[in-house]
Every structure is written in C-alpha cells, then in structure tokens.
Amino acid sequence: MGQKDKDYYSITYQTKTMKQRRDVFFAIADENRRAILTMLAKENKPLTVNTIAADFDVSRENISKHIRVLSESGLVSTNFIGRENYVQLEAVRLAEVHNWIATFESFWKGKLHNLKKLVESKNKKA
Amino acid sequence: MKEQIKIEQFIEAPVDKVWLAITDCNLISEWLMETNFKPEIGYKCYFKMPAMPGFDGNIQCEVIDVVENKLLVYTWQGGWMKQPTTVRFTLQPKDDGTLLLLEHFGFEGILGNLLKRMMSGGWGKKIRTIIPSLIKQKL
Numbered sequence: 177m178g179q180k181d182k183d184y185y186s187i188t189y190q191t192k193t194m195k196q197r198r199d200v201f202f203a204i205a206d207e208n209r210r211a212i213l214t215m216l217a218k219e220n221k222p223l224t225v226n227t228i229a230a231d232f233d234v235s236r237e238n239i240s241k242h243i244r245v246l247s248e249s250g251l252v253s254t255n256f257i258g259r260e261n262y263v264q265l266e267a268v269r270l271a272e273v274h275n276w277i278a279t280f281e282s283f284w285k286g287k288l289h290n291l292k293k294l295v296e297s298k299n300k301k302a
Numbered sequence: 303m304k305e306q307i308k309i310e311q312f313i314e315a316p317v318d319k320v321w322l323a324i325t326d327c328n329l330i331s332e333w334l335m336e337t338n339f340k341p342e343i344g345y346k347c348y349f350k351m352p353a354m355p356g357f358d359g360n361i362q363c364e365v366i367d368v369v370e371n372k373l374l375v376y377t378w379q380g381g382w383m384k385q386p387t388t389v390r391f392t393l394q395p396k397d398d399g400t401l402l403l404l405e406h407f408g409f410e411g412i413l414g415n416l417l418k419r420m421m422s423g424g425w426g427k428k429i430r431t432i433i434p435s436l437i438k439q440k441l
Binding site: 277281284287293294295298 | 309311312316329333334404406
C-alpha cells in the first residue's frame with residue numbers, strides 16, 4: 177500500500193460516520209481485519225481475543241479495535257465465557273460479502289439496459 | 303465464488319453510435335453515471351454514483367486502452383477497494399446492430415483470496431446453504 181492509499185484510508189476512517197464504519201466492505205478493506213477473519217475461518221471455531229492477538233505483531237489493543245470494527249459490521253460476534261472474550265465468525269454477513277459480485281452483476285445489467293434504450297432511441301431519431 | 307462479470311448486450315444501432323455512448327461523458331452520464339471521462343489512454347477520471355451498501359459513491363478510473371469502435375478498457379476503484387478492478391467493453395458489428403460485451407474483473411485481490419481461504423476452511427458448506435435461503439427471503 178502506497179503512502180497516498182494510507183492517507184486515503186486513514187482519512188476515510190476518521191471521517192466516516194458510525195453507520196458507514198459498520199459497513200462490511202469497510203471492515204474487510206483492512207489487511208489485519210482480513211487476517212483475523214481468515215484465522216477464524218481456518219480454525220473454524222470461536223477464538224479468544226488473546227489467542228488471536230498472539231498471532232499478530234501489532235498490540236492487543238490494536239487487535240481489540242479491529243475486532244470491534246468487525247463486530248460492528250456484523251462479520252463476527254463476541255461473547256464472554258468466564259473471563260475470556262470469544263470471537264466467532266458470523267455466516268450470514270459473510271454470505272452477503274459472498275453475494276456481492278452478484279449484486280454488481282445486476283448493477284451492470286441494469287446500466288447496459290439503459291445504454292441499449294438510449295442508443296436505440298437516438299439511432300431511430302437520426 | 304464468481305470472480306468475473308461477463309455480460310453480452312445486443313444493441314440495434316451501428317458500432318459508432320454505441321462507441322459514442324460509452325466514450326462521450328455527457329452520454330455516459332445519461333446511462334451510467336456522472337463522469338468527466340475522456341477516451342484517452344492514461345486519462346484519470348471519476349464516476350459519481352448514489353451511495354449504496356458497500357459504496358460511498360465515488361469511483362476512480364484510469365483509461366487503459368482505447369481502440370475506436372472496438373475496445374475500451376479502464377480501471378475501476380471504489381472507496382473500499384484496495385486494488386483497482388478492470389472494466390472492458392468490446393464492440394462487434396452483428397446483423398443490423400452491435401454486440402456489446404462488458405467484462406468486469408480483478409476482484410480476486412480484494413475479496414477472492416479471503417473468500418477462497420474461508421471456503422476451504424469449512425465455511426463453504428455453511429455459506430452455500432445460507433445463500434439460497436437469503437435469496438428466497440429476497441423473493
């Protein structure tokens with residue numbers, strides 16, 4: 177990631193409203209957060225915040241912050257069992273991400289339909 | 303996971319008319335979205351669309367390839383995309399009109415790797431069963 181991208185993302189992060197911060201795609205735009213999701217998917221079971229943090233070079237506070245963003249976006253849920261905070265993947269939100277390209281496909285289909293109507297009407301007039 | 307979008311659209315008009323509609327910024331604004339697009343290789347432009355889930359509405363583009371009446375390629379990068387994706391229009395005369403092929407690809411770097419690993423991690427089955435039920439709900 178270049179410096180320009182870093183600036184862009186930190187600005188994005190600071191100026192987004194809470195609603196936008198909870199956006200799934202904002203949540204997965206960060207490398208560490210994607211790594212956390214991948215780790216949870218690989219283990220295929222809830223992991224404690226400490227277990228996750230042990231795998232990263234960044235501070236535990238930093239990991240907690242990332243987990244909060246993931247949790248706000250609905251991609252993970254957190255549950256205290258005893259004194260340990262367990263993080264779990266949420267399949268429904270993941271399915272939305274999985275479905276995202278299908279959403280984009282219908283976007284283009286609609287737009288190309290507009291294009292067809294526009295060009296054909298202009299062609300008939302000419 | 304589908305990683306590439308490929309849509310064919312037949313348009314009852316000659317290729318030069320279709321070409322104009324996909325390269326003239328005023329016409330693009332009519333069917334796609336507000337833009338300052340110019341069909342010049344290396345030209346950087348924007349598309350502005352209403353915000354929707356997953357988008358703040360701003361898309362940055364750079365023109366990669368222009369072959370008049372035949373081929374138009376530009377990059378496409380929305381706010382959350384770390385790497386640009388690519389949009390390619392291919393025009394071909396067919397019968398009394400134009401066969402337009404739209405391809406949108408390069409999603410692999412953004413979601414693909416993550417999802418591929420998730421799919422192989424035992425989540426594939428869960429997601430595959432959830433998606434049909436989600437689609438049913440939407441219907």
